Amino acid sequence: MSLRTLPLLFLNLGGEMLYILDQRLRAQSIPGEKARKVMNDIITTMFNKKFMEELFKPQELYSKKALRTVYDRLAHASIMRLNQASMDKLYDLMTMAFKYQVLLCPRPKDILLVTFNHLDAIKDFIQDAPGILNQVDETFRQLIDTYCGLSAGEFQLIRQTLLVFFQDMHIRVSIFLKDKVQNSNGRFVLPISGPVPWGTEVPGLIRMFNHSGNEVKRTEFTTDGNYVTPQREGSFELYGDRVLKLGTNMYSVSRPVETHMSGSSKNLASHAKENRVPNLLAKEELNFLARLLGGLEVKKPAGSETGFRLNLFTTDEEEEHAALTRPEELSYKVINIEATQEPGRQAELSRILGELEVTEPRPASGEKGEDLLALMDAL
């Protein structure tokens, strides 16, 4: 399995999370200032330099549990709070959306274009904060450096590693069901029309050659599909038209997104097995990344910033109901670990984070200058 998959998994899932949060913040009419602060805080935490450095080191993919904890911490990196039910729904939506994108990628290398689509959208979210923009651009460049030289075979391996991670996840998402890209059994629909991948010919032609290599005959055959040649290749540069639509924001305020829990997974057995893994194992897997994100005390700014709770459902009652009726096998059972217990580690991390001041223009609301420490949340 590829050792270079984690950055792609993390950034794409993070991108999907931001799309969903953005939609919910607007649907719930959270005031602009607060909404922007939440988005900026989460994006700043996501693209933290040390964090990115650790992320890009060649390593195996985390387990589902460990990754879920990382996103839990990330979602709580600001003044926003999410109930367990909402967090579960958020994570379900994120993972199914990215699974869809990986499955439907025409060529394995297009997974990189999907990642770039997410990053382009993230840059749009933080247009008014040049400091964070720099961090995102840095990560962009690191992606280009790490991945643009890989061969198609290596991308195929990355794609397979990702698909193994998403195996047996068949949660139905209403926006996918409505658009008929997902069946009622949770499986995705693979299209047999549209442009073929870049570098592929439209199926149907057979050419025959003789001993000297000259073409001597052509025949054609028909296929059920309705394929066309693609117009152009997506851009792999820092800026450019990606061409591919996968990875762009498919949510809008008027399209609330629901997930259907009942009967969504035929393989409940495998889910149940995963959740019976002893806590010990999960603790060990919760490594540097998750600890980086969640281990420190937050310095609440003196301004009038009050926290608020975001609901991924349309009403509070719905959220409560979802929490009660979520099938046992599909609950994530997040384990909260107090990483603050290790004083040595904490001192080191505090020192590193203390050095990472982001200077940005003081916003008009007169908040105290934000340390990156203030962006890390204690759970």
Next chain:
Amino acid sequence: AAWCVLPSRVLLVLTSQKGIQMYESDGSIMVYWHALDVGEHPPAQAVFARGIAAAGGHFICVGTSSGSVLVFDIPPKGTNVTVSEVLEEHRDAITDIASELGQAPAGAGDVVTADDAGTLCVWSSGEEFTLLSKILAFGCSCSSVKLWQGIVAAGYGNGQIRLYEAASGVLRAEVNAHARWIYALDLAPQTGKV
């Protein structure tokens, strides 16, 4: 994983990220275990074995992610399997290996190896394997390969199937068969259908 049918015995060969295992045909005992040498690979590159074929009556060939092909000499009975040769013609991870499924015409070779870059090598098996021809890549990964009556059938990542003459490496046919990456090819030896 593949069943390797040799005149003297049938072995089940499994490849993984750690190495290669060979079992008796009833799965009863592990006949041989070969650990992959991680040191051979640059850091950050995945390590695995991929591509299995039986050839030349008593050889089993297995490909690795570094591009080398391990040739094992299999005794008719027992566990005394040895590494007879390591073929180092490929620079990219091996994707598939195939041996002749029918009757090869003279000089056509009996083993073909394929890699991630799309390069194909045709070999003649023996105490020392001989490289008969090398078919250069055209920019696409070759994911699957079969050999029959001296014809190499290769499936590529861009959905094409190409047929080459094994002895000379000349392209004889090109089929724009699929709209996506071809994962596997299979060949019916008695009819020659792919």
